[in-house]
Amino acid sequence: xxxxxxxxxxxxxxxxxxxIQNYLKNHEGIINVNISLDENSGExxxxxxxxxxxxxxxxxxxxxxxRYRARVIDHEKx
Amino acid sequence: xxxYDLIILGGGSAGFSAALRAVEFGAKVxxxxxxxxxxxxxxxxxxxxxxxxxxxxxxxxxNMKNIKGIEVKTSFNIKKIMxxxxxxxxxxxxEKYENLLEFYKNIDYISGKGKFVEHGIKVNDKVYTADKYIxxxxxxxxxxxxxxxxxxxxxxxxxxxxxxxxxSIGIIGGGYIALETAEILSNFGSKxxxxxxxxxxxxxxxxxxxxxxxxxxxxxxGIKIIRNxxxxxxxxxxxxxxxxxxxNETQTLSFDEILIATGRKPNIDLDxxxxxxxxxxxxxxxxxxxxxxxxDVYVAxxxxxxxxxxxxxxxxxxxxxDNALFGKNxxxxxxxxxxxxxxxxxxxxxxLTENEAKKRNIKYDVRTLNNSxxxxxxxMNMTYGLVKMLIDENENIIGFxxxxxxxxxxxxxxxxxxxxxxxxxxxxxxxxxxxxxSESIKLLAQSFYKDxxxxxxxxx
Numbered sequence: 001x002x003x004x005x006x007x008x009x010x011x012x013x014x015x016x017x018x019x020i021q022n023y024l025k026n027h028e029g030i031i032n033v034n035i036s037l038d039e040n041s042g043e044x045x046x047x048x049x050x051x052x053x054x055x056x057x058x059x060x061x062x063x064x065x066x067r068y069r070a071r072v073i074d075h076e077k078x
Numbered sequence: 079x080x081x082y083d084l085i086i087l088g089g090g091s092a093g094f095s096a097a098l099r100a101v102e103f104g105a106k107v108x109x110x111x112x113x114x115x116x117x118x119x120x121x122x123x124x125x126x127x128x129x130x131x132x133x134x135x136x137x138x139x140x141n142m143k144n145i146k147g148i149e150v151k152t153s154f155n156i157k158k159i160m161x162x163x164x165x166x167x168x169x170x171x172x173e174k175y176e177n178l179l180e181f182y183k184n185i186d187y188i189s190g191k192g193k194f195v196e197h198g199i200k201v202n203d204k205v206y207t208a209d210k211y212i213x214x215x216x217x218x219x220x221x222x223x224x225x226x227x228x229x230x231x232x233x234x235x236x237x238x239x240x241x242x243x244x245x246s247i248g249i250i251g252g253g254y255i256a257l258e259t260a261e262i263l264s265n266f267g268s269k270x271x272x273x274x275x276x277x278x279x280x281x282x283x284x285x286x287x288x289x290x291x292x293x294x295x296x297x298x299x300g301i302k303i304i305r306n307x308x309x310x311x312x313x314x315x316x317x318x319x320x321x322x323x324x325x326n327e328t329q330t331l332s333f334d335e336i337l338i339a340t341g342r343k344p345n346i347d348l349d350x351x352x353x354x355x356x357x358x359x360x361x362x363x364x365x366x367x368x369x370x371x372x373x374d375v376y377v378a379x380x381x382x383x384x385x386x387x388x389x390x391x392x393x394x395x396x397x398x399x400d401n402a403l404f405g406k407n408x409x410x411x412x413x414x415x416x417x418x419x420x421x422x423x424x425x426x427x428x429x430l431t432e433n434e435a436k437k438r439n440i441k442y443d444v445r446t447l448n449n450s451x452x453x454x455x456x457x458m459n460m461t462y463g464l465v466k467m468l469i470d471e472n473e474n475i476i477g478f479x480x481x482x483x484x485x486x487x488x489x490x491x492x493x494x495x496x497x498x499x500x501x502x503x504x505x506x507x508x509x510x511x512x513x514x515x516s517e518s519i520k521l522l523a524q525s526f527y528k529d530x531x532x533x534x535x536x537x538x
Contacts, residue, residue: 009083009103009404040104056465057405068105069404 001031004053004075010068019042020068023061027051039057042070045078082108082209084403085199087192087215087348090117091388092379094175095395096212103182105403108208109185110192116175118216118380119388125170126238129163130262131420138265144389144459156243163238194352209355210374210402213362214395217342217380222250222309223525229314231254232337234259244268248320250309251339252279254419257292259337261421264301271302271331273320275340280307280425283417284479285432286475287446291481292425293462303330312336344381366409368398376402390415399407416493418486423449423463426486427479429496430468435476442476445525447518449482453535454513458483467492473501478519488516495519502526512536 011017017037023043024033029051036042046053053075056062064068084100086093097107103287129378135153179187190202198207214356219233232247237259246269249256256272257279264270272279278289279296293303297497310328311321317332344361356363356371361383368376376398393410412436416428435442464479478492495505502523510520512535521530524538 010103011107054405054407062404067103071403071405 001078002046002048002053002075003078004044004046004056005073006044006070007073008040008042008068008070010036010066011035011040013037016068020061023059027059041073046068048077081209082106082186083208083341083452084210084212084399085110085192085206085208086107086212086214087199088117088177088212088216088379088381089115089187090214090216090379090391091119092214092216092381092391092395092398093117093212094178095396096214096378096399097185098182098397099396100403102180103404105184105186107382108188108206110188110190110199110206112191112215113362114171115179115187115189117391118172119173119391120174121167122235122238124388125167126163127234127258127262128236128420129166130159131258131265133159133163134262135422135458138267156240156266158343160239160241160500162275168276193349194355195349196352210376211377212376212398212402213346213348213349213355213370213381213393214350214377214379214391214398215345215381216384217344217386219338220343221338222340224309226312228319229312231312231318232335234337234339237262237337246333247271247335247337248273248318248331248333249337249339250320251341252276252281253339253341254280254283254417256337256339257296257419257421257425259339260301264299269302271304271333272296273304273307273309273322275307275309277487279284279303280419283431284425284427285466288425288466288479288481290434290538291462292421294483295423295462302327309311342380342386344383346381353415367401367407368394369401374402385412385415385417387415387417414493414497416486416489418489421488423460423481423483424486425481426489427477428493429475429477429479429491431479432468435468441471442474444468445522447522447525447530449515449518451531452513452515452518452521454515454517455483457513463469465518465522467502467519467526469502469526471504471528474499475501475505475523478522480518482518484515490515491516491519506538510536 017035019076021035024030029047032045057070085103087106089109100107137152142278183385192199192201196206208443234255243266248271252274260270307324310323319332322329354372364370364377378394378398380386397408400408419425446466447464449455449463455461460483463481468477470476475495505523512515525528
């Protein structure tokens with residue numbers, strides 16, 4: 001498993017936070033999600049055998065016409 | 079001290095494009111610009127040069143020779159022309175740049191020369207830091223390695239701010255700036271001589287047949303072209319004199335003014351080493367994602383020393399912001415960037431030339447069409463020039479280039495054809511408006527399969 005810290009752009013309200021949180025929670029390979037609206041950040045626990053950390057900024061919720069973007073700050077094995 | 083998500087060095091098209099992408103998703107951005115806001119395009123490039131090309135075309139009588147029975151006598155006041163140019167620049171600079179700073183509250187702007195320090199950028203004696211940085215400092219005229227002893231030569235900025243049209247001008251260089259300047263000054267009445275180091279104009283950009291057609295047109299217009307000339311000296315006597323070596327012989331030519339248009343170089347006097355950003359004689363080193371050797375620093379615009387076009391600059395700005403801030407790994411396909419040079423007729427194209435296809439060992443087939451067979455060109459009696467199209471082994475269109483009236487307006491059709499891997503048959507099957515210059519794209523496509531000089535209007 002890996003712990004991934006994200007910088008998240010584009011969140012303006014609690015709804016944004018929940019939208020991102022729900023999307024990530026339901027994504028294969030993402031085990032736990034903790035999003036901070038105040039700090040524009042997120043902490044994920046992922047199963048790296050099911051999802052590559054570099055895929056995360058390119059998920060639909062952070063791409064194309066979505067209002068949100070994310071960047072991986074760092075990640076470590078746990 | 080306020081910490082930013084992104085600091086951008088340079089407030090031109092690349093810098094603003096990056097800033098706009100960043101603030102679209104709530105990032106906090108600082109732009110630092112040394113010169114006037116807006117960069118080269120609006121202040122010292124596309125906008126003033128295109129205005130002067132149009133103004134000079136209106137002022138000159140050269141281009142009305144095509145219609146018989148019309149006699150035009152023009153006169154012009156260069157001071158008034160320059161005043162109008164200034165107000166057009168000011169209007170566009172305000173609408174496209176200054177107003178954006180008021181509208182986008184997440185963009186801060188500082189006027190001053192920014193340089194890297196160990197963990198940030200110092201400007202006006204203050205240090206600013208950010209998570210990521212984009213260098214978008216543009217380019218400036220590259221001068222030849224000659225001792226000029228205080229002799230003032232023209233660069234493109236001097237032409238764009240000209241106060242008096244010189245009786246004669248020697249233009250050193252055969253690129254797009256040389257050509258557009260030659261057109262402007264020739265239209266305004268200067269005797270223009272283009273001095274080339276190589277054999278032909280636009281040597282790096284175009285195939286020889288298109289260069290030849292352009293040279294024929296320029297010479298017909300009274301512009302002299304000198305080839306294979308090595309510049310050995312420039313000095314002042316009663317005029318300004320260039321000393322050239324051609325075929326081992328020295329030749330001197332005197333002009334009222336001399337324009338240096340031998341290229342542009344990236345602006346990288348930024349103390350790059352302070353943040354471990356590597357560079358060499360060609361400029362900053364970066365990868366396909368526009369990332370420098372410091373993973374927190376990206377580049378965009380002319381400073382990349384790639385195709386120096388505002389379209390590329392803006393695209394690179396967006397991509398640099400996406401990659402720097404938003405974890406993307408986007409790249410640019412430079413083959414899909416059309417170029418345009420706005421002499422009249424225009425020069426434009428996209429994709430591979432024959433020269434480039436050969437260099438890459440790509441097997442191709444090519445067709446060339448003289449504009450004289452186009453009904454639209456005939457209705458304007460502007461039948462000079464040519465267009466050409468390249469296809470690869472799979473019959474996918476891979477290149478379109480030409481010298482033709484208004485070609486920059488319809489090169490986009492070829493760009494889309496190349497981008498979406500269309501074949502000539504796709505274009506033939508598409509009804510084109512008639513009579514238009516853009517019909518040449520359909521006729522080129524048809525010419526891969528039949529003799530288009532033996533077709534009635536619009537026939538397939």
